[in-house]
Amino acid sequence: MEADPREVFVSFLRREGLHVTRARLAVLQGLAQLPKHFEAAELWGALRPRVSAATVYRTLELLERAGLVRKVEFGEAHAHYERVFGREDHGHLVCRRCGRVGEFAVGAARRAVEQAAQALGFALGEVVIQGYGLCPQCRAQEEPRV
Ligand SMILES: [Zn+2]
Ligand SMILES: [Zn+2]
DSSP: OOOOHHHHHHHHHHHTTOOOOHHHHHHHHHGGGSOSEEOHHHHHHHHTTTSOHHHHHHHHHHHHHTTSEEEEOOSSSSOEEEEOTTSOOEEEEEETTTOOEEEEEOHHHHHHHHHHHHHHTOOOOOOOOEEEEOOHHHHHHHSOOO
């Protein structure tokens, strides 16, 4: 069973010698209102004016270090984030042109990474499988009509 994200965050803050504040917990709760992949600005948008932008950005870093959020790189200037808890491991297919992101189950690919980790003596953490290409909409624009 997965640990409760609130407990994970609280024990992380205590371990780091940081205060468990209402604002920090509000940022964690704010994640539930966001789409699967979000930008820091969207998180602040969901929390303002209750929580300051500076607190949102700093807390997002803390959540990342606590392993509750991960940064996902979609080849765009601004970083995207996603929740790690309460979700299945999944892969991303990223459209290079419009940034659309598709998700898929990674069962077999994950097993390949696990086997490689075992063979190379790695203690495996998260697995991120990501491909880049053109989404159907962008392909339709690209391909010459016949
Ligand atoms: Zn596209
Ligand atoms: Zn995702």
